[in-house]
Amino acid sequence: MRYGIFSDVHSNLEALEAVLAAMGEVDAYLCAGDLVGYGPNPNECVERIRGLPNLTTVVGNHDQAAAAGEGLEWFNAHALAAVLWTQKALTPESRDFLASLPERAMVEDVTLVHGSLPDPMDYITSPYEAQPTFDLMTTPICLIGHSHIAEYYRAREDSRFAAQVDLFNGGEIDIEPGYRYIINVGGVGQPRDGNPRAAFGSYDTDRRLVTAARVDYPIAQTQAKMEAAGLPPLLIHRSEAGR
Helix, strand or coil: CEEEEECCCCCCHHHHHHHHHHHCCCCEEEECCCCCCCCCCHHHHHHHHHCCCCEEECCCHHHHHHHHCCCHHHCCHHHHHHHHHHHHHCCHHHHHHHHCCCCEEEECCEEEECCCCCCCCCCCCCHHHHHHHHHHCCCCEEECCCCCCCEEEEEECCCCCEEEEECECEEEEECCCCEEEEEECCCCCCCCCCCCCEEEEEEECCCCEEEEEEECCCHHHHHHHHHHHCCCHHHHHHHHHCC
16 A cells, blocks of 8 residues: 655645655555645635545644634734635635545554644644654654644654654655654645755555655746735745744
8 A cells, every 4th residue: 555645735736736846656545634835726626636536634723623623723924814815716616525534544553643742733843842743643653734844853662752753855755564654745835944945755555665755846937926925025935944
């Protein structure tokens, strides 16, 4: 079985299409949330993602904010402006789909959540922040998003020490018996690890191998659409910086 893995599309259709093309043929898809927010094509991205075969996806904080107005108090001014724009742009069908998404999901030996297991809208950016999720894991793998940073955490099942490893330029993770893994393959639509290329991954269950990768996409095309939509300039410019 080969799963395609992605997260944090953020209404960036060009990045999404580039990722799906680079991913190649897979048996199923795993998405760690934030289909919308920031970018100019929320409905197109929702439609494209919900049409993927054998899809499992969880809800992200931008999805909740756009579909139900939840958590708006946590957004900075730029993100809030994009959420309010997205709320107006969403079709009823897109809104209903986003509102139907669960906070957590399990598929085979993988747990899927947007941020962390104790709080699906909280961040994991350090081994300290990873530990509460390790404590709650019942599968060897937990796939997350939210930070837009490609990296993973690895810990022995009998240890409270976790190693943090970056996946800035992609990489491979051998899933070894006796270890647990929290894996973030990075953001599709707005990476924030200094690499502006769209991030994604795959999981080969036969080989017990998770692969993270990056792919170029036409950033200027997305930026032009964001500018035409009147989205905040900061969000437009950060796409090319990957920050």
